[in-house]
Structure formats: structure tokens, C-alpha cells
Amino acid sequence: MVSDRPVLAFDTSAAHCAAALLLGDEVFLRTEEMGRGQAERLVPFLEELLAGQSLGFSDIRRIGVGIGPGNFTGTRISVSLARGLALSLGIPAIGVSALEALRGFSAIDTAAVAGPRETAYVQTGTTAPVIMPRDDVPEGAEWLDNPGRLVTSIARIAQHAEANGPPPAPLYLKPADAAPARDAPPVILE
Secondary structure (H helix, E strand, O other), X not given: OOOOOOEEEEEOOOOEEEEEEEEOOEEEEEEEEOOXXXXXXXXXXXXXXXXXXXXXXXXXXXXXXXXXXXXXXXXXXXXXXXXXXXXXXXXXXXXXXXXXXXXXXXXXXXXXXXXXXXXXXXXXXXXXXXXXXXXHOOOOOEEOOOHHHHHHHHHHHHHHOOOOOOOOOOOOOOOOOOOOOOOOOOOOOO
């Protein structure tokens, strides 16, 4: 079902805050490169985008959110905000992977997103995404190189998606780099 009502999409899965607002066929876009601070910046960033069109969160009728793959913490920031907004506003939130968003622009076969330590997250056709060395990514792969392009595609996919799907969840292709604490759990005194 296509929504012609305001759609807000955002992504913090890499070193950026990116947001797109769809009003019919018009796209209003904001991006900021940032290595840290997305958790503190994201809500004011979205409020500024909405205020530029004389809108507030209560005017949004659908949310699109980038679910990764990408930065573990950055992905959780966007997904948790999208779920919280959707719940509080009573609207659908649609999770869209960066690889799906890349393919939303064209009929490409292989999509790639840069990962840490010279790796890449890669998806070919409808196969499951994998992690591989960047040097092994097939020639001709479409690389994610523009957060504005990414978030615009997330918004368009969310605009056309079914509204009754599961809530967005991060797409993790590997476990977190952080190790669990080795200390004994705290003792609860009674």
C-alpha cells in the first residue's frame, strides 16, 4: 500500500546522521557526517528537518529506519528510536537494510557496504548477506557511498511497504566486538 502522507526515514548505521522526509513526491533531505554523538543528535536533527516543513512528529504517518548492517551501536540508536516513535504515535515503522536500500535504486545484482577492518557486507541477488574482505567483493558491485541516497531509498521503500510487518530489528552479521564482563555479577543484599 502506498502512503501519500508524511514518511520520515532515518539512519545512523555508519559515521553519519541521515534523514529524509517524503511529502508526496517531494523529498526533504538532511545529512551530517559524524563519528560519534548520534544518540544525542538524532532527535533534534529530526525535529529540525520536520520544523523546516512546519511539521512535528505527530504529523508523521510512517517511519522508515535503516537496520544495518553497519555500526553496532549506531544501528541500535536508529532502530530503538523508530520503535519508540512508532509505539508512541501509533504508526508503522518499517526496517530496511542498507543492502536492500541500495538495490531499491536500480536492478543491481550485488550490493556492498564497507565494514570494519577492510571487510565489506555483501549481498548478491536474494542470498543472505555475508562478510568478506573488501578485495574479494565482486567487480561491478554497487557500493554504499552516500548517506543521503541511502536514507531516501529507505523512505521510498517504507512508503510502499506493508504496514503490518514485524517491528524493525537490527541486522547483525557478526557478534558485537565488545566482550562480556569477566567480573562476577553483583551481590544483591537483602
